[in-house]
Amino acid sequence: MKAVYIQKKGGPARIIVGSLPVPKVRPKSVLIKVIAASINYVDLFIRSGIYQTNLPNPYILGRDAIGQVVEIGKDVTRFKIGDCVWTNSMGYDGRQGITSEYALIPEERLFLTPKNADSLKLIAAVHSAATAAIVLQDIMKLKPKQKLLIEGAAGHVGSKLVYLANEMGAEVVTTSSLQDFSRFKQLSNAICFDYHDKLLFQKLKSACLDGFDHIVDTSGEIPLQFNCDLLAQKGVISLITAPKDSQFDSRQFYMNCQQMKGFVISHASLEQLQKAGGILNSAFEKGLLLEEDIAVRTFDEAAQAHQLMEDKKKSRKIVLIP
Template sequence: MQAVFIQQTGGPTEIQLGELAMPYVASHDVLIKVKAVAVNHVDTFIRGGSFKTQLTFPFIIGRDAVGTVIETGSAVDQFKKGDLVWTNSMGYAGRQGVTSEYAAVPVARVYKVPTAVDPLKLVAAVHSAATATILLADVLQARTGATILVEGAAGHVGRKLVQLAHDMGLTVITTSSQCDFASLTELGSAAPYDYHEDFAAELAAKYPQGIDHIIDTSGQVALQTNLDLLAQHGTVAVITAPATDQFSFQVRDFYTTDKNIRGFVISHATLSQLQHAAQTLNHEFSQGRLLEDKLAVNAFAYAATAHQLLATTSMKEKIVLVPTADEIDPDFMV
């Protein structure tokens, strides 16, 4: 089968497109014919070796895929041939990736695509949407009535956070460019602020008791700024790093106000967390929500270029790869 793989970690030039053997289908596996895969920043970290995880070479890259079931293991009865399914936790922790014509996926990591949902839009959304879901439900343990500040809310994760937090009954505050105010308000932002302005001073005046939860999706807001805005017992969730990879903060003020800093990457989410997130996502997807990402679709042969683009540019489109150029909808082409 055709697959996109590396023989060692390194730069995008390590990525190869070539023939590999068909995957072995164990008793608890589902074999899918891959329709599309999403390309995420974390894929570049794994390919480059900066995110340490167990890899077996040749290693097929990519973690999120949508495809059609063509075979099931002997112990699998939840799925049947012809089912359209998705997965979002392959390609790390000893599991081969999914940028290949066929992929064998443990049944516990497979979920059905809801009826009438565009599979390419779904696979583009699952990484950021699952990240947002687990952040809200498990990391922050957010509850109805709380306030949450989403900084850089117009990005992929930010938009999912806004929608999901609004659905949970939180008061959602956002920062973005003014051009994104209208769309973020439609998604659920109760108070959009321009991150080019001194939004921290405005928020401190409007919320003197502080904000319960803060998530900076950009890594461009000083940690001390967010801690100053945080309510007592509140939590700042760190899901990215500043360009310097350094933050500083006033330690005494931090611990004497019982505030919290939590780091999170979805690669360390438990299987249970991923499964619960998938239930939430499929409910949202079936309602036509969380699917607003603009897509840039190309063939598997574009994989190295896609990794280079993610490392060097700020793409607003979500990159999705399909096995061959013949399968690209012209409306989605790069």
């Protein structure tokens, strides 16, 4: 089968597009014929060695794939041949990746694809959407009426946070460019602020006089102290990327009983991933949370796609097809 893999960690030049054996089915696993695989920044971190995790050798790149079931193990009960399924937790922690014509997936890491859902838009969305779902449900433990500030809300994760937080009954405030405001109004009841505004801090302060219960910066461009100064007493900052400037007044922070929590989806538990998968599928069935802005490339273009992302020259979500 054609596969996109590496034999040694390093830059995009290490990527090989070649032939590897089709995996043999195990009792609790499912063999799928891959329709598409998405590329996430964490895939670059794993390929380069920045993110340390146990990998097979050769290592097939990627964690998120959608495909059709072609064979099932003898102990599989939830899927049958012909089902369209997706996964978002392969390619790390000892599991083989999925950017190949066929991929072997443990049954518990698969989800049925909702009928009529666009395969490419779905698989492009699952990484950011699952991140958003787990952050809101399990990291923040967001409650109705709590005040949530989402910075960089127009990004892949940010837009998913806006929709899901609104569904959970939170009072959502966003920062983004003006051109994104109309989209947020379609997704939610969010109050929107232009992050180019020189009076942004004062306006955010006025919008939430007692401070925000939760703040999440999806961009990594906001100084940590900026957000500490906007946080309510006992408020929580959730970090899904490193702040541009991480200096902050620790005395002010602890005296206000505030908290800071970090999250990367590679450390999500199977239970968290399964719960998030159910939330995502409920939205996908309604045509929501799907990634609209995607660039489709072939497996043969994998190295070029990794380079574009590494150089930050591609903001559209990249999906690879065999």
